[in-house]
Amino acid sequence: MxxxxxxxxxxxxxxxxxxxxxxxxxxxxHWQAPSGARVYFVEDHDLPILDVAADFAAGSSFDTAxxxxxxxxxxxxxxxxxxxxxxxxxxxxLADIGAQMxxxxxxxxxxxxxRTLSSAVERxxxxxxxxxxxxxxxxxxxxxxxxxxxxxxxxxxxxxxxESIAGKAFGKAVFGTHPYGLSSEVASVGKIQRADIEAFYRxxxxxxxxxxxxxxDVTRAEAExxxxxxxxxxxQSGDAGSIPLVTMQINASEQRIAHPATxxxxxIGVPGMARNDxxxxxxxxxxxxxxxxxxxxRLMLEVREKRGMAYNIYSYFVPTRQPGVFQIGLQTKKEQAxxxxxxxxxxxxxxxxxxxxxxxxxxxxxxIIGGFPLRIDSNKKILEYLSVIGxxxxxxxxxxxxxxxxxxxxxxxxxxxxxxxxxPDAMATVIVGAPKVGNPQPPSGGAELTPPDGKEPGDKxxxxx
Amino acid sequence: MLIELVWAIKxxxxxxxxxxxxxxxxxxxxxxxxxxxxxxxxxxVIVKEDHRAPVVVQQVWYRAGSMDxxxxxxxxxxxxxxxxxxGTKSVPVGEFSKRIAAAGGRENAFTSYDYTAYxxxxxxxxxxxxxxxxxxxxxxxxxxxxxxxKEIKVVMEERRxxxxxxxxxxxxxxxxxxAYQEHPYQHPVIGWMNDLLTLSAGDARAxxxxxxxxxxxxxxxxxxxxxxxxxxxxxxYYGDIPARKLPARKNFSEPxxxxxxxxxxxxxxxxxxxxxxxxxxxxxDPAQDWQPYALEVLAGVLDGNESARLNKALVRExxxxxxxxxxxxxxxxxxxxxxxxxxxxxxKSVAELEAGLRAQLAQLVQDGVSxxxxxxxxxxxxxxxxxxxxxxxxxxxxIGQLESIGLSYKAIPLMLQKLQAVTAQxxxxxxxxxxxxxxxxxxxxxxxxxxxxHKHVRGGASHAH
Numbered sequence: 001m002x003x004x005x006x007x008x009x010x011x012x013x014x015x016x017x018x019x020x021x022x023x024x025x026x027x028x029x030h031w032q033a034p035s036g037a038r039v040y041f042v043e044d045h046d047l048p049i050l051d052v053a054a055d056f057a058a059g060s061s062f063d064t065a066x067x068x069x070x071x072x073x074x075x076x077x078x079x080x081x082x083x084x085x086x087x088x089x090x091x092x093x094l095a096d097i098g099a100q101m102x103x104x105x106x107x108x109x110x111x112x113x114x115r116t117l118s119s120a121v122e123r124x125x126x127x128x129x130x131x132x133x134x135x136x137x138x139x140x141x142x143x144x145x146x147x148x149x150x151x152x153x154x155x156x157x158x159x160x161x162x163e164s165i166a167g168k169a170f171g172k173a174v175f176g177t178h179p180y181g182l183s184s185e186v187a188s189v190g191k192i193q194r195a196d197i198e199a200f201y202r203x204x205x206x207x208x209x210x211x212x213x214x215x216x217d218v219t220r221a222e223a224e225x226x227x228x229x230x231x232x233x234x235x236q237s238g239d240a241g242s243i244p245l246v247t248m249q250i251n252a253s254e255q256r257i258a259h260p261a262t263x264x265x266x267x268i269g270v271p272g273m274a275r276n277d278x279x280x281x282x283x284x285x286x287x288x289x290x291x292x293x294x295x296x297x298r299l300m301l302e303v304r305e306k307r308g309m310a311y312n313i314y315s316y317f318v319p320t321r322q323p324g325v326f327q328i329g330l331q332t333k334k335e336q337a338x339x340x341x342x343x344x345x346x347x348x349x350x351x352x353x354x355x356x357x358x359x360x361x362x363x364x365x366x367x368i369i370g371g372f373p374l375r376i377d378s379n380k381k382i383l384e385y386l387s388v389i390g391x392x393x394x395x396x397x398x399x400x401x402x403x404x405x406x407x408x409x410x411x412x413x414x415x416x417x418x419x420x421x422x423x424p425d426a427m428a429t430v431i432v433g434a435p436k437v438g439n440p441q442p443p444s445g446g447a448e449l450t451p452p453d454g455k456e457p458g459d460k461x462x463x464x465x
Numbered sequence: 466m467l468i469e470l471v472w473a474i475k476x477x478x479x480x481x482x483x484x485x486x487x488x489x490x491x492x493x494x495x496x497x498x499x500x501x502x503x504x505x506x507x508x509x510v511i512v513k514e515d516h517r518a519p520v521v522v523q524q525v526w527y528r529a530g531s532m533d534x535x536x537x538x539x540x541x542x543x544x545x546x547x548x549x550x551x552g553t554k555s556v557p558v559g560e561f562s563k564r565i566a567a568a569g570g571r572e573n574a575f576t577s578y579d580y581t582a583y584x585x586x587x588x589x590x591x592x593x594x595x596x597x598x599x600x601x602x603x604x605x606x607x608x609x610x611x612x613x614x615k616e617i618k619v620v621m622e623e624r625r626x627x628x629x630x631x632x633x634x635x636x637x638x639x640x641x642x643x644a645y646q647e648h649p650y651q652h653p654v655i656g657w658m659n660d661l662l663t664l665s666a667g668d669a670r671a672x673x674x675x676x677x678x679x680x681x682x683x684x685x686x687x688x689x690x691x692x693x694x695x696x697x698x699x700x701x702y703y704g705d706i707p708a709r710k711l712p713a714r715k716n717f718s719e720p721x722x723x724x725x726x727x728x729x730x731x732x733x734x735x736x737x738x739x740x741x742x743x744x745x746x747x748x749x750d751p752a753q754d755w756q757p758y759a760l761e762v763l764a765g766v767l768d769g770n771e772s773a774r775l776n777k778a779l780v781r782e783x784x785x786x787x788x789x790x791x792x793x794x795x796x797x798x799x800x801x802x803x804x805x806x807x808x809x810x811x812x813k814s815v816a817e818l819e820a821g822l823r824a825q826l827a828q829l830v831q832d833g834v835s836x837x838x839x840x841x842x843x844x845x846x847x848x849x850x851x852x853x854x855x856x857x858x859x860x861x862x863x864i865g866q867l868e869s870i871g872l873s874y875k876a877i878p879l880m881l882q883k884l885q886a887v888t889a890q891x892x893x894x895x896x897x898x899x900x901x902x903x904x905x906x907x908x909x910x911x912x913x914x915x916x917x918x919h920k921h922v923r924g925g926a927s928h929a930h
Binding site for chain 1: 517518519520550559562563566567568569570571572586587588591614615616617618619620621622623625626629630733734735736769770771772773777780781784787788808810811840841844845846847848849851852854855856857912915916
């Protein structure tokens with residue numbers, strides 16, 4: 001897919017490492033379709049595959065507390081019936097040609113994606129279905145009733161799961177009444193009517209709000225036609241409204257929620273950073289050192305490698321339109337939860353107080369820069385980047401600039417950015433399955449914080465952790 | 466470091482595992498890019514060239530999984546996998562991960578019933594480093610008592626997280642324990658908690674001594690490399706590791722099941738769940754066997770897309786279930802299983818769902834499947850074959866997996882042909898032959914209130930047949 005790779009000469013030793021690194025990046029073409037949609041396209045004919053995504057500013061942060069779940073249901077019903085196509089016909093017609101339709105939904109975005117063979121018959125049939133799903137969804141009454149029932153069953157199940165209970169309480173503790181802290185509730189979903197969904201769809205799904213990402217085996221002319229086909233029947237303009245500002249300073253809180261699980265689920269965090277944040281790179285690189293960098297982060301070393309107290313321990317920022325959460329999480333057996341919590345807090349406090357060492361920063365840069373080719377080594381991964389770049393209005397040179405921006409980060413910048421953003425004395429802590437200390441509280445309503453794929457798109461490994 | 470939860474994967478795998486590189490029409494070209502050589506010490510080296518991006522993946526697959534364990538030391542294969550990151554004579558604890566990270570690499574490992582595998586993904590220029598480190602730990606592992614003492618705690622936390630506190634995983638574990646009377650698939654890959662509590666560093670050393678040898682391993686390298694160069698590197702780094710006499714493998718069988726088995730698992734949850742597992746054959750002779758291919762297609766007909774039989778009838782039309790699924794994996798070292806699973810809708814019982822699933826199978830046995838259904842499943846297989854080529858990692862996975870269970874990657878084109886040749890009658894026939902009560906184990910999750918008086922079921926507890 002990357003034809004200019006051979007031109008990149010890599011020098012992987014000593015000081016030359018950073019300055020000598022130049023990776024070929026995919027050439028991103030960008031234009032606005034006649035419909036008003038913004039289009040991001042990488043042409044690549046190595047594989048007979050076409051990947052397309054359409055994203056709208058219609059995520060869960062556009063919900064209200066009263067009908068929380070509306071944005072998600074609207075998204076979920078898009079491909080369950082469209083003009084001239086029943087839900088079964090949509091699924092069958094896609095399966096007949098081996099096409100795969102997927103959705104993605106987070107606090108900011110509601111998106112549909114499509115993968116199909118690029119040969120004309122398959123491609124045209126797949127795109128016709130996607131075009132109708134995006135522009136002519138029917139939201140059938142009987143399907144809505146069924147999906148509400150299934151969703152409510154899922155919500156009740158989630159209320160018994162320690163990770164869901166923790167996520168909900170944590171979202172509320174970090175974001176208060178801000179929509180980033182909202183979660184679907186049995187009661188709020190119960191109130192959603194078909195008219196609400198139609199209205200939500202009308203307000204949020206218009207062409208100028210759409211980001212169309214196209215990756216793979218089509219020409220520029222074909223891509224232009226596809227973008228128009230997917231958005232030309234939508235209203236051109238609209239007003240999706242904006243997301244309120246996040247209150248960055250929060251009060252310290254600690255909730256202990258009883259649960260019969262053998263492990264305590266611990267979450268610690270504060271509002272963190274936005275996708276367009278001026279501190280994005282210092283915080284991103286700094287977090288690699290603190291808790292993002294797989295087996296070599298400080299939290300991993302202290303909690304798991306040195307003491308064997310957890311299998312899973314991490315920290316991450318969720319970079320959203322408004323600042324999303326900064327979160328540290330772990331699970332550890334109940335009897336040692338308080339000890340682990342103290343250890344995590346001490347590790348964080350030390351990091352905030354002193355910042356990373358020069359050696360740690362160098363190691364972080366080596367990994368992030370040296371591993372850059374792995375972030376864009378498949379069409380799937382590039383599509384994900386196109387959609388993030390398009391949706392958040394990042395520069396078209398984002399991928400070209402990435403390693404340089406990482407390389408420029410200094411110890412002082414990380415230290416400074418973390419100190420300004422994270423006050424260890426004013427963080428939200430939630431412990432579900434808590435040992436019997438303090439005042440156990442019943443699980444209260446709150447926020448189901450589903451971190452959208454928090455990190456850089458390329459952070460996702462193909463193989464879990 | 467993770468356990469490949471084969472059982473869970475089986476339910477999801479459906480057609481995915483056939484998604485190797487060469488589809489029928491691509492078979493010739495793609496196949497030509499796979500090269501193979503066996504070193505003098507018995508290490509089989511397989512190289513898949515893929516020049517789309519300047520990256521490489523190295524995977525080393527040992528033919529030793531949890532099915533090679535003995536009672537009392539279950540979990541040792543997976544514990545050893547963790548210990549492989551804990552230092553050798555020349556690479557101190559923690560250094561392996563640090564060096565891979567500093568090279569921009571990603572790494573991990575996974576253990577299944579059938580094998581244990583290790584991998585690194587890096588820029589192509591760093592393959593020598595990955596080989597140096599991986600070959601070193603093939604024969605120089607330290608396995609100190611102190612490191613073992615810490616890591617076994619991590620594994621116990623992993624077990625708590627993945628199984629003990631996850632009702633559905635607990636259900637799967639107990640289902641396997643009930644369904645298999647003799648075969649070691651009755652033991653969970655992660656091991657029973659009581660065994661983890663008593664395992665010692667000596668057990669790990671013994672396991673390492675038995676199975677970690679070049680003549681029990683397959684090295685798979687895929688990516689932007691030249692096969693000849695990879696063979697030279699492999700010879701340089703792995704060539705001097707002495708071969709070892711491997712212990713005789715016990716040829717476990719599973720005696721015929723003489724009647725239905727039923728178990729109930731009580732755990733804190735909201736929704737009940739039903740799993741029905743039927744003993745079924747797996748692929749041993751890709752050229753002569755036909756039943757495993759027909760069982761694959763059967764799974765696709767039942768659950769290959771959202772409008773396939775089970776979802777359409779039980780979730781969408783009858784609304785008997787909030788989710789249903791079918792799964793079958795034709796490739797494993799041990800015996801196979803055909804699974805049906807589901808969660809009843811609110812107000813419906815597990816018994817009603819079981820009756821609904823049985824009715825679907827009975828109808829299929831009586832009336833057969835349509836040509837449309839057959840074509841649809843095959844089209845999905847064909848397309849998925851092409852999609853697979855977007856991931857170098859999974860191309861390598863498929864090769865390693867097949868080699869480790871005693872088949873060959875060379876059989877892939879044949880397997881695809883055989884799959885395409887499956888007839889409607891064959892699908893009907895395997896359904897009739899294997900989906901019957903004498904073959905069946907039924908497991909039901911009986912949800913318990915979080916704060917009830919019930920005893921939490923822990924791993925290792927006995928179960929009723």
